[in-house]
Amino acid sequence: MAVPLLDLRLQYAQVKDDVQRRMSALCDSQQFILGAPVEELESAVRDYTGCGHAIGASSGTDALLALFMAMGIGRGDAVITTPYTFFATAGCIHRTGAEPVFVDIDAATYNLDPAKLEDCLRKKCHSGPDGRPVTAAGNRVRAIMPVHLFGCVCDMDRIGVLAREFDLPVVEDAAQAIGADYPSKAGRTMRAGAIGEASYFSFFPSKNLGAFGDAGMATCRDAVLAAQIKLMRNHGMGAQYHHEKVGGNFRLDALQAVVLSAKLPHLDAWHAARRRNAALYREEFEKLGLLDRVTLPVEPYAMAGVPNHHIYHQYVVRVPDRDRVREKLTAAGIGCAVYYPVPLHLQECFASLGYREGDFPESEKAARESLALPIYPELTNEQIREVTAVLGLILA
Ligand SMILES: Cc1ncc(COP(=O)(O)O)c(C=O)c1O
Missing domain, CATH: 3.40.640.10 (Type I PLP-dependent aspartate aminotransferase-like (Major domain))
Incomplete structure (x- = not known):
């Protein structure tokens, strides 16, 4: 699918x-x-x-x-x-x-x-x-x-x-x-x-x-x-x-x-649907025993009782060998994207600012490892299970 x-x-x-x-x-x-x-x-x-x-x-x-x-x-x-x-x-x-x-x-x-x-x-x-x-x-x-x-x-x-x-x-x-x-x-x-x-x-x-x-x-x-x-x-x-x-x-x-x-007027319901999708991803990744290979997004304010503690504009995980995983997901028809592959201090147009590779290790690591998976509100449970199952096969 x-x-x-x-x-x-x-x-x-x-x-x-x-x-x-x-x-x-x-x-x-x-x-x-x-x-x-x-x-x-x-x-x-x-x-x-x-x-x-x-x-x-x-x-x-x-x-x-x-x-x-x-x-x-x-x-x-x-x-x-x-x-x-x-x-x-x-x-x-x-x-x-x-x-x-x-x-x-x-x-x-x-x-x-x-x-x-x-x-x-x-x-x-x-x-x-x-x-x-x-x-x-x-x-x-x-x-x-x-x-x-x-x-x-x-x-x-x-x-x-x-x-x-x-x-x-x-x-x-x-x-x-x-x-x-x-x-x-x-x-x-x-x-x-x-x-x-x-x-x-x-x-x-x-x-x-x-x-x-x-x-x-x-x-x-x-x-x-x-x-x-x-x-x-x-x-x-x-x-x-x-x-x-x-x-x-x-x-x-x-x-x-x-x-x-x-x-x-629909925005809060759409945010809530995105959070529901994120919860199902967690459940499925756990069920498949993938949490040692897939790092899920954190929800720092989940317990604070605020309505939109996260609005999941993107659902970004970290995976080993990200570019290979991305290629395989794409080949299997699963949409995914990298936000962002080159941190701004390493962009050609900012060379004059004098930054070098190694200056911002966490940003550079995130640029190498992060991968956004589908999270839009109308996603079905079956589609989420398809994404996690395919990712499970790739990471097996
Ligand atoms: C973090 C961030 N800053 C700035 C922008 C720029 O917004 P726009 O694309 O509407 O010009 C975007 C959106 O693409 C963004 O995600």
Whole structure:
């Protein structure tokens, strides 16, 4: 039985009528740029995540770029993040003229390791004139950007302690984590995108909440910053044809907004289905005695009683001889993928940053060993059993 990595047609069937009704109304109006549909989605995302302000954008990448531009991040600045993430995270830092500074991940969660962040801030940076850290290259650290990779929120309590000590804002990369909950030690449950000073989501079609093309959203706590992001989204234009800043065209299409508004009410049920699939994978791998060869994803907040402790944007396991396993799974018709085969510090375009192989061992190891298996909500139990059975044969 073939099992695709993702089949969005099954999701579309659930929302088709609503999407088509909303799209048809929009087509009748012929009002495609910003307006009520975008504002409606922004308001729904604010309610859903608890963030202060939400600003729709043409992609996750553009949301992040608009956010950095609004924060005034540029030449002479630096932003700390991990090298084990999608390219856009560091690409946007670089595009502003700032320096991406990498800190290795925690092996179990694939997220920014707070101990290594502390090491970076205390030992690899020195203190600038205002007491904030300055990198070895002489750039002022302007933000810490943890990435909630694969749908599980980073250890935000420990990151927050360091951010406060060094007086740095936390910009969450929540591209893969809309709806993911975080049980803070202060006893409050917070949602990805509403924990740090600012954040952004990607609505790339394969995301848990996916558009019919590219779309994204920036979020932030502060109203002044939100106004700046809005300005940057639309060529820095305040009054019509009066440009206060140089921004870009980072606007969210109304057509994408109506699709996302139709899908958002289903999102929690889809997250829950992904968690159910993850539980069945665990059960099956255990039954097959494969847990000595397949390392399953961890669920650090499973016992905390928060609704979306993990939203499983991807279900990523580690296997020995990953590339051979991937080839065999593909040959057997089982969809799988590698996120991400080359960590960002080893990307050709970042050679000038001066990083070398061995600098971030956990990211490099994850890039060699990790393999994403199908996890989408509509996957059947039979399909999951097929994936585990085939993997069992390959690893026998
Ligand atoms: C971690 C991460 N950051 C940034 C992005 C960029 O988002 P987009 O593809 O919507 O531009 C993505 C999505 O692909 C992502 O997964």
